[in-house]
Amino acid sequence: MPARPLWQVHLYQFAVVLSGDEERARKVVMETLDASVARRAAHIDAERIVTGQFQVVRRRLLKEVPQNGRAQSRADAVMLPPEALECLGSTDRGTLLARLHALAEPGRTALTLLALDAMEGDEVARLLDLRREELGDIAHEARTSLYQSLRS
Amino acid sequence: MNAKTARRVLRGCAWSGADDHEREIVAAMKKLGKDAAFREEFERQKEFDRLLGERLGESVPEEVAPRLEELASKLTAGGSRRHTFGDPAMVAVGFAFLVLVGLIVWIVMGNGGIFGGMAEVQKLARTGDNAGIEQFEPVETAAGTLGDWFVMQGFDGFRVPRGFENAKVVGVRLFDYENVPVAVAAIAEPRSFIYVFRAEPLGLSLKEGEWRVETYNGGRNVLAVMGLGTNAFMTTMQGSEQDMLDYVRGVSR
Numbered sequence: 241m242p243a244r245p246l247w248q249v250h251l252y253q254f255a256v257v258l259s260g261d262e263e264r265a266r267k268v269v270m271e272t273l274d275a276s277v278a279r280r281a282a283h284i285d286a287e288r289i290v291t292g293q294f295q296v297v298r299r300r301l302l303k304e305v306p307q308n309g310r311a312q313s314r315a316d317a318v319m320l321p322p323e324a325l326e327c328l329g330s331t332d333r334g335t336l337l338a339r340l341h342a343l344a345e346p347g348r349t350a351l352t353l354l355a356l357d358a359m360e361g362d363e364v365a366r367l368l369d370l371r372r373e374e375l376g377d378i379a380h381e382a383r384t385s386l387y388q389s390l391r392s
Numbered sequence: 393m394n395a396k397t398a399r400r401v402l403r404g405c406a407w408s409g410a411d412d413h414e415r416e417i418v419a420a421m422k423k424l425g426k427d428a429a430f431r432e433e434f435e436r437q438k439e440f441d442r443l444l445g446e447r448l449g450e451s452v453p454e455e456v457a458p459r460l461e462e463l464a465s466k467l468t469a470g471g472s473r474r475h476t477f478g479d480p481a482m483v484a485v486g487f488a489f490l491v492l493v494g495l496i497v498w499i500v501m502g503n504g505g506i507f508g509g510m511a512e513v514q515k516l517a518r519t520g521d522n523a524g525i526e527q528f529e530p531v532e533t534a535a536g537t538l539g540d541w542f543v544m545q546g547f548d549g550f551r552v553p554r555g556f557e558n559a560k561v562v563g564v565r566l567f568d569y570e571n572v573p574v575a576v577a578a579i580a581e582p583r584s585f586i587y588v589f590r591a592e593p594l595g596l597s598l599k600e601g602e603w604r605v606e607t608y609n610g611g612r613n614v615l616a617v618m619g620l621g622t623n624a625f626m627t628t629m630q631g632s633e634q635d636m637l638d639y640v641r642g643v644s645r
């Protein structure tokens with residue numbers, strides 16, 4: 241299958257969120273793509289190659305950048321209130337990036353990939369080695385945590 | 393699917409509707425789509441994600457964009473379709489495969505009294521162990537570092553249980569077993585193989601962290617397999633069940 245349009249932009253934004261640092265994100269993304277161009281197996285379809293880039297960048301940044309602990313998935317976490325949208329819209333981009341960066345894994349990755357619409361939900365679940373409902377739990381937890389962090 | 397599971401599934405779906413065609417999403421929407429309170433929550437969730445994506449931006453710094461574009465084009469150009477799941481022929485093959493797997497599971501569980509899929513695992517082990525040395529790409533690395541190599545060959549999710557990260561790998565290989573991609577690493581000491589593959593398509597029922605040990609090849613070889621997320625992790629070597637138990641317990645300690 242063909243790769244999604246703008247996937248490279250999404251990869252870059254994803255790296256910025258995970259690294260919390262544009263310079264490091266740029267370095268890791270460029271190095272990953274460079275290495276992948278050299279090592280690419282010709283028979284693999286474009287969509288899988290692209291998903292692989294997100295996985296490699298994520299793995300590398302989680303190794304290089306200190307992370308918060310693993311998010312606890314709580315299926316019955318509170319619902320997002322209507323104010324959450326206003327809160328998100330009125331926060332400047334720098335603060336938003338910092339708060340998103342501070343979320344725990346793997347919720348941060350799940351929410352960022354879903355928000356960027358970088359890949360379908362089942363691809364995100366596969367990338368994180370989660371079942372579909374587990375992905376929902378951690379994405380929801382990340383949304384509510386982000387909202388609470390922005391509100392405080 | 394009950395209402396609680398449907399809600400959990402939909403909390404992880406794309407705001408754009410890109411995954412609306414997925415079986416689980418369709419089933420979840422069927423369950424909850426008429427629930428007004430849920431719809432309100434769901435619409436807010438999608439708007440939250442969409443707005444967050446919009447705030448993250450659709451652009452990259454000007455000095456990065458040209459090189460990024462160039463590398464992206466090189467990387468995605470010329471790929472051929474490997475998995476054509478929408479193709480009616482592939483659907484027919486897939487269906488036939490599922491019937492076959494179901495039949496095997498039924499026969500094995502009915503006659504052997506052993507856990508679902510062990511005969512399949514033994515067959516996979518025999519197939520994999522018989523590979524010639526020329527079928528492996530030589531490497532010198534630790535098992536815990538192989539994830540990226542397999543990703544670039546189109547295999548997602550290669551990871552090993554705790555204790556196996558430092559196993560010295562001398563060769564790697566990817567092959568298809570009954571249409572299921574299998575990642576293999578040859579370990580130098582003790583001489584053994586490790587395998588990672590999706591458990592579900594082979595009808596395997598495995599618990600995370602719980603080893604199942606079986607001999608095969610007339611008792612000359614032994615395997616240990618366990619669940620690892622949605623994958624199965626297997627290691628094989630020559631020896632008895634006790635040899636394998638000593639090995640995996642020693643490694644995991």
